[in-house]
Amino acid sequence: MTALAISGLHKRYGRHEALRGVDLEVGDGELVGLLGPNGAGKSTLTKIACGLVRPTAGTVDVARPLGYLAELFRFPGWCTADEVLLLHQRLTRSDGGGRERAELLELVRLEDAAATPVDAMSKGMQQRLGLAQAMIGGPRLLLLDEPTSALDPGGRRTVRDLLVELRRRGTAVLLNTHLLSEVELVCDRVVIIDRGAVVASGRPEDLERPRGVEVELASGTRTFDGAARPDVPGIVAGLVADGEEVYGVRVLRSTLEDVYLDTVADVR
C-alpha cells in the first residue's frame, strides 16, 4: 500500500520552475527523509502533497487522514494548547476526546502545558504543539516540513523519539529537514532533491559509499583511499610483508552528509 504517490510533478511560479517532474512514493508505515538545499523545492512538494499549492502538472495521490506540520505556522495566541488540539479534533471529526489530547501532549512532552496559552509558549513548545496537532485523528500519512527548525537538542531528541513511535504505529511520514543526522538515524529511505528534481534516493546505507581503509601502524596511521572492505586482507598482508606492525584497521564509509554534499555538488 502507498500512502503518498507523486508522479511527474511540475510546479512553475511565473518563470521560475520550482519542481521539474518529481516522482516520489512513500509506503504505508514508511519513514522517508526529504533532503535538499534551500530553494530545492522541498516545501513546494510538501505543500502540493497536502493541497495548499496547486501543481502545474503531474498527479498526487494522498492517503487520508492526513497530518501536516508547516514550516512556518502559528496557532492563535489566545488558545491554550488543549484548545488548539480540540479545534483540530473538531475539524478532523476525531472522537479521541480528552484522552487523545492528553496522550499527544504527553508524547511531545507538553503534558504540563495543556492550559498554557500559545502566546506564553516558547517557539520550541509551539513547534512541539504543532507536531501534536498534526497527529490528531491518527493520520495515515504525516507531512512534516522542518519540524525541528526551532528546537534545541532536547527537543530534537523528542522529535526523533516521536518519529520512531510513529513508525511503530505504522504511520507513513515524509520528513522534510536539513538535519542529516536525524534522517540517518530514523529514516527508512532518503530522497535528495535539488533544483526541483530528485537527484538521489534509496536507503541511507545503500547511498553510503566506501571512502578507503585506515590502518594503524607502529609508524603512524596510513589511509588507503578508494579501498573497500574486501581489500583489507590484501592491504594487511602487504604491510606485514613489508615489515610493518599492524595494530588496527578501520574501513571508512561516507556519512549521509558526505553523500548529500557530493550529490548536490555533482548537480551544481
Next chain:
Amino acid sequence: MSGMAIVARHALQEALRRRVVLIVAVLTVAFGGLYAWGTAELFQDVSGFQDASSGLDATALAGSTIVGLAMFGALFLGAVIATFLTAGAVRGDAERGLLQPMVVRPLGRTQYLLGRFAAAAGVSAAYVVVVYVTAVVLVGLIGGWWPEHPAGAAIRLAGGAVIVAALALLGSVFLTATANGICIMMAYGAGLLAGLLGAIGDAIPSATLQHIAGVASWALPFEGLYRDALRLLVQDVPGVTGAIVQLGPLGGSHDAGPLLGPWAVVYAVGILALAALAFARRDL
C-alpha cells in the same frame, strides 16, 4: 457540527477572548449614554420651535434627524466591525501561518470562507440592529417620537453590514489585512459620499448627481440599503418637515425600488462565490 460552524464558532471565540466584544460593548454603552443625553438636550431645545403656521413639526424633525444620525453611526460601526473581523481572513492569516494548519484538514476552503463570513456578518449585523433599536427606543422614550417602519429600516441596515462583510472577505483573498481594511473603508466612504451627492442632486435638482448616486447604490448596495432605510424612517413625515428630513444631514433618503432587496442578496452571494473561486485557485 459542520466545518463552517466550527470555523464560525472559532472566529466568535477569538472575538470574545481577545476582548473585542467587551471593548465594543463598553464603547457602545458610552455612546448610548452620550446619545441619550444629546437626545434629551435636543428635544428640550426644539420644544420652543413648534410653529403651527410654518407647518414645521419640531418633534418629528428632531426625532427623525437624531435617529438618522444613529443609523449612520450604527452602520458605520457595523462596517468597521465587519471589516476588522474579515480583513485578514485569507491572505493575512496565510501570511501569519494561521490558515495552513486548518485548511489541510478535511475542511473545504469554501467552508472556511463561509464560516468566517457567518461570524463577521452575524456579529456586525446583530451589532447594527442592537445599536439602531437602542437609539429608536431612547428617542421614543425621551422625545416621544417613534418611526413608522422601524423593523424594515433595521433589516436594511443589517443587510448593509452583511454586504460590507462579504466585500471585506473577497478583498482578504487578494490583499493584506491592512491594505484590505483601507480599501473597504475607502469603498464605504465613497458609497456614503455618493449618497450625499444624491441628496444634493435631489435638492438642486441635478440629474447627473442623482445618476451618480443611483449607480453607487447598485454597485455598492450597502449604500442603497442605507438610503432606503432612511426612506422608511422619514417617508411618513408630512409637509415641510417631511421635505427637510428627506434631504437629511447624513445622506438623503432614496427609494431604490423593489429590486434593491433581491439585488442585495444576489450581490452578496455573488461576492462570496467570487471569493470562494479565487480562494480555491490561490496557492498558500
